[in-house]
Amino acid sequence: MRKVYVVSLVIVGMLFMQAAPVMAWQGGQEENLIVNPGFESGGVNNWSVWQISDTVSDKESYSGDYSADISLSGGVEFGGLVQDIAYKGMSPGDSFEASVWIKTVELHNTNAVLKMEFFDDTWTATGDAAESKIIGGDTDWTKVSISGTVPAQTTKVNFILGLWNWGAAEDGKAYFDDAFCRPSLAR
Numbered sequence: 001m002r003k004v005y006v007v008s009l010v011i012v013g014m015l016f017m018q019a020a021p022v023m024a025w026q027g028g029q030e031e032n033l034i035v036n037p038g039f040e041s042g043g044v045n046n047w048s049v050w051q052i053s054d055t056v057s058d059k060e061s062y063s064g065d066y067s068a069d070i071s072l073s074g075g076v077e078f079g080g081l082v083q084d085i086a087y088k089g090m091s092p093g094d095s096f097e098a099s100v101w102i103k104t105v106e107l108h109n110t111n112a113v114l115k116m117e118f119f120d121d122t123w124t125a126t127g128d129a130a131e132s133k134i135i136g137g138d139t140d141w142t143k144v145s146i147s148g149t150v151p152a153q154t155t156k157v158n159f160i161l162g163l164w165n166w167g168a169a170e171d172g173k174a175y176f177d178d179a180f181c182r183p184s185l186a187r
C-alpha cells in the first residue's frame with residue numbers, strides 16, 4: 001500500500017511540475033542515503049566503527065546473507081557503527097525518516113538503538129538527537145523507526161546503529177540489518 005501511495009504522490013507531483021517545482025527534493029523516491037545498508041558487502045565497509053567489537057554474521061540476517069554483529073568494547077558506555085550522511089543531501093529544514101531492523105541476543109544491561117545526531121562545523125550539537133525505542137534482552141528481528149527535521153546550522157548528520165549500557169557491565173550482542181534513511185517528501 002505504501003509503495004502505491006508514494007507512486008501516486010510522484011504522479012500528482014509530475015502533474016503539477018509544469019506549473020511549479022513543488023518537489024523540493026529531486027532524488028529517487030526509494031533512494032537510501034545509507035551505503036552498505038544491509039552489510040551485503042560481507043563487511044562493515046562505509047561504516048565508521050566507534051568503540052565496538054564489529055563483525056558481520058552470515059548466520060543471522062533480516063534480509064540477504066549478512067547482518068552487522070556488534071557488541072560494546074570493554075569498559076565503554078556507548079558505541080556503534082556510524083555514517084555521516086549530511087554531505088549526501090540532508091540539509092537544515094529537511095524532514096527525514098529512518099529505520100533499521102535489530103535482533104538482540106542476551107543483551108543484558110545494554111540496549112540497542114537507532115540514533116541520529118546533528119552538529120555544526122565545530123561539532124557543537126545543533127539540536128536534540130533523534131532516537132528510536134530501545135531493544136534489549138533476547139528480542140527477535142524488530143523494526144525501529146525515527147523521523148524528524150534537521151535542525152538549523154547543521155552541517156554534519158551522524159546516523160548511528162548504537163549500543164548503550166549507561167555504565168553497567170556490558171554483555172550480549174546485537175545484530176543490525178537493512179538500515180534506511182531518506183529525506184521525506186513533505187517539508
Ligand SMILES: [Ca+2]
Nearest residue numbers: 038063064066
Ligand atoms: Ca543483510
